[in-house]
Amino acid sequence: MSDFKRIAIIGVGLIGGSFGLAVKERELADDVVGIGYRDETLVRAEARGAIDRWTLDLEEGVSDADLAVVCTPVGLVPEKAIAAAQAMPPGGIVTDVASTKEVITGKIEAELPDGIAFVPAHPMAGSEERGNENATAGLFEGARVILTLTDRTPDAAADAVHYLWERLGARVERLDVAAHDRIVARISHLPHLIAPALVNAVDEASLPYAATGMKDTTRIAASDVRLWVDIFRDNRLNVLDALRAFGVELESIGEALERSDWAKLARCLERARDRRQGLSDDE
């Protein structure tokens, strides 16, 4: 028995496709509708079994859905979430998967019709890969999903989304929206600025010599540019703050090197080593 009868997925790429595959595999909805811009993407999603049917018409797609999950790039989330909320039957729930929350949530709640709930959510899964050809039913297993509920989020809707993500294997946590945006600025958005700067600091002659260390460190520099510019725009102040914190650490390391203060450099590296080793690599 599932909590949702009809789930509409708006944007069936890596995250939306994986969500569909996971929901279908666990039989958590009777019917999964895919909504998107391009036939090709939706045909592939259906062929892969991530959705039962699809449409290019958002209003039609959500018209009989009780849950609409917006999985578009961050920049499109408010517009699509509001459009879905306005076309859903009363009692419907809209949720999202965006990695910034405060700006998006404010925009959506300002236009939310009565009788429709918005549950802000951020599954911390994904990669520099794109498209539902890379989607997997197991993407969210063991992944953290953060819900950033507001005064306007109805408890029942929050619980339904919370429970759905748990059924998909995720570890669900609730955080204050400001805390969420500050945390992701440090652990997700900051590396997405550092990795490109590192790639660009390597001259043409040296770049072909890049081996494992450089490749690991800069893998995320291959990420989708438009998506990330929108994220940086939404979370600009927190990212600037994270950049400043990085600048302080980098200056400390640079000074140690400049002054040949090897004891100080060793202390910086030891601190980083101990903290990095504290993060498991298999989750």
Added chain:
Amino acid sequence: MSDFKRIAIIGVGLIGGSFGLAVKERELADDVVGIGYRDETLVRAEARGAIDRWTLDLEEGVSDADLAVVCTPVGLVPEKAIAAAQAMPPGGIVTDVASTKEVITGKIEAELPDGIAFVPAHPMAGSEERGNENATAGLFEGARVILTLTDRTPDAAADAVHYLWERLGARVERLDVAAHDRIVARISHLPHLIAPALVNAVDEASLPYAATGMKDTTRIAASDVRLWVDIFRDNRLNVLDALRAFGVELESIGEALERSDWAKLARCLERARDRRQGLSDDE
């Protein structure tokens, strides 16, 4: 038929152990001797088949070797290479695997006895892992090995080491030593400073939320500290230069963010994306 009868490996950790396993698997020497500090390491290397026998006495270990490969951390390479050169029979070749070359080569050549050749070499393989328990015979397959020969390197010795690495599956290239040290400062040493700075820029409350992006980007922050301090010391000027280049790129990205210049930020990210995508991930 092998070019070397007896190979002595000084320092049988990840690189030395993998070298031994690869040489033995391909039957490129009649006898491989391991030399080290600790019984435990050498017993394990022998049990794994990376060496045929072992000793704690460097002079004894190299006394009948025609090739001595110094695989210790960078800081110990000159001392061990000179000790090996002084104890080897005439005609012997000493080579190394260190990732900095100019300082090390200068120190070794200053003390090199007549009749012994030193061939400076740098296999660009390895990881943040340590110890011969992580050694594999395939570590150097497809990896780049750079030889930084000097006026004093005899052609025959250079060719013998060159050929040996090719037999181990490596792609061998010869570079001017100054060019080598400049290149590795950018593509290897720089990320080993950036990753620790990035880890240290994340506050305690945020760190547990780190997901794939942060983990990939900072994996090498878990590397051996003493080893890396020695590398930074040897290659200090090139690394400072690389840090300055990184600072310029970071400032450019930071300014775009500060001024909300999204077109400029997109250009920085696009350039990095295109350059990063040009690096294959499977070599």
